[in-house]
Amino acid sequence: MDNRINEIRRKISALRDEMIVAEGVIRDQVNHDHDCTEAAHRLLAMRSEMTVLIGQWKAAGGSERLPDVREHLKRQPVARPKKD
Template sequence: MTLIEASIRDQVNRDLDCSEASYRLMAMRAEVAELIVRWKAAGGGERLPTVRERLSRSFEDRAGAKVKVDKAKKPGASHSNARV
């Protein structure tokens, strides 16, 4: 959705017709609204995160998924990635 919004801004800034992209964006927003209605009808009642909150959580999840190093196990000389 953000890509289409950026496309619309770009088209407006260049004084181009943005009606097609606008129709696609309105259809996406209508679909999201329908999904929220279904979610609430199914018992969903918690606050939905904003885009900024969702993106920051995704970033934290990726940053937090670091490889754990086993300090008891030391690699030998045969495991070196260095080029000679």
């Protein structure tokens, strides 16, 4: 069971990284007055996926506190898209 919990946690961590990058892309598109509809839809899909993963993690017996985004960023900085 621990392996399943650890695998789900790895997926959650990777998804958080992707979400942070997607948020940066949206921010950049908005700042340049571009349409961010596609990126926003991808981010919403990622949030839905995160909800499912957290449910699976809890169902598998995960009980420790999951780190929030700030704590996650402190442990593992993510490359941000370059601004033009």
